[in-house]
Amino acid sequence: MLKRLNSIRFSYIRSHLYGTFLTTVILLSFLLSIYVLFEPLWLTAEGIFLFIATYIVLGLLLSLYVGFKSSGDLKERLDYFSVLITQFANGNYQSRVYFNEDDEIARIGSELNELGNKMQNQVKSLQRMADEKADFAKSAHKAAVIEERQRLARDLHDSVSQQLFGVTMMAEAALKQFDKNPTMAKSQLEDVAASALQAQTEMRALLLHLRPVHLSGDPLSLGLKKLVEELKQKSAINFKLDFDDSIKLQETTEEHVFRIIQESLSNILRHAEASEVGLRITSRSNELFIHIADNGKGFDVGQDSTRKTSYGLKTMKERSEELGGTFTIRSIRGEGTYIDIRIPCN
Template sequence: MKVQSIRFRFIRDFLIMALMGGLIYFVFLQFFLFKYGDQVLNTKNILVLTFFLLIVYFILSIYFGYRNGRVISKRLDEVLSFVSILRSGKYSARAIEIEKDEIGLIFEEMNQLAMFLQDQVRSLQRLADEKTELANQAHHAAVIEERQRLARDLHDSVSQQLFALGMISSAALRTVQSDPNQTKVMLEQIANISAKAQGEMRALLLHLRPIDLKGDTLNEGLNKLIHELKEKTNLDIECQLEHFDTPSKAIEDHIFRIVQEALSNILRHSQATKVRITLETIKDQIHLYISDNGKGFKVERNLMTSYGLQTMRERCEELGGVFQIRSMEEEGTYINIRIPL
């Protein structure tokens, strides 16, 4: 049994309590002997001495119990606080001034766990970097395939619609004087087909829009994205972006895509008029906060079925971060993300 253990501390305190109780009892007994002499062993005095001994041990038990309980409770509160810090994603935290008892061993193991989690975060971010590099390499191969797909789409939709426009407009020119009513029907068909063709072209241009930073910094990419949304939508976007340098390109790409996915969800589903975006660093963490005043939803039901929410959570977890979302119907949605640096 180790001298520093909690068990030894209890045994030591109980021995001290017994010695103190015995000493007090001995002094009290000497007082009785001095006062009553040979009459000390009568029934009344024995009862008084026994009752006094019980009171002494009762008081000593309360004192030592409260003292030991307070010490252990304080140590356990420190354990709980340390667990909460690790749960919040601050894996760089360490317990200091560790005593060599059972609770101290728990702190040492938790320090080792924090180091392990920190190494895991580094590994995740390194894998994310490698994934980004592989994605960039795959991008060049995908460009040719995308060009071929766009060529097929142009041929199958817009090209055929333009051909139909040419045919109908030629026919309308031939009937403009002989059959004005038929010409009017043809012109209506031309207007409908041109509107459809314009919609197809907008869809194709939307697919051509870049979905990553393309060499920009995170702040530059987010500012461009938000500026474009302000020009093309009626969203009131309040933005607060702190400028900082991240050690990983993957972190910037993932944060940009998370914001992009969140804004896409807001535009498609929330019916919001105001959006707030905050990006800042607090100690050793990146904090990303996105909120809107939309119609909200039930998180438990949508978190597992929404592809956009799953994508944001997966990107956050790839960086070793913590993803939190709160939403209530008719009260908006709040996303809070913390990523360790």
């Protein structure tokens, strides 16, 4: 109620009521002064107060009516500004306002329209920069692959090869001691088993670096379905997917969206303890909408800034903003987590 009383419309009404009050005081002072100084026969005290009372009633009614009517146009135009700014905040930079009047408010509207044009061009620039960054990343990836292969070769030689060589030597020593000293042979075979297990662990760790984590040329929907199928084999989570297969995105945008969703699902698997995950991707009005929800344990978004998930959330937010989009997360302890992402797609 107090918020409504502070609106533009009630400000207009208050200003008219204030004018009526000042006019009433001036008229009353003027008539009383004439009555006291000159005492004319046609002017009586009853007549003065009857006139003032009538004026107050009419003034109140007119103030309410005129204030309400005169503020209507201004309120409507300000509402247009509010809607436009909300559209800009949601990433819809194509919205515009137009006024027939040639005044200060119309000039502000033109300036907001120009701001929308600049923001829309900025989004295109960001997406172009993302494409250029992707091309550069591909070149860097080739060099990184060569370097990684060399590193893996060194690691294989320094760790797994040496361990396998040690296993061979210990196995041969155990065979020689098998008949002469079974106790020592048993101890050496236990060392062989331990070394073999260590070598197996090292090999799994090295193979993990070779696992692909990108679309590899697949469309976004197909890549995500493959990712979800792989996650189903490793967890008991029930995934609910809702994809619009007709969505066409630039290669860089698809790669970013895939990595955002991949990071989100990784966080859910590691931290959420969820039994159900929903993933919906739709497109309308030149915008891509992504909604990810889980029924896990949730967390306090404001207080849990030091959680292990905070780095992943920061990465997702940065990737969304690189594409000119917005990233919103809502989470309540015991009620799950919800992520909404809006990305312009021209």
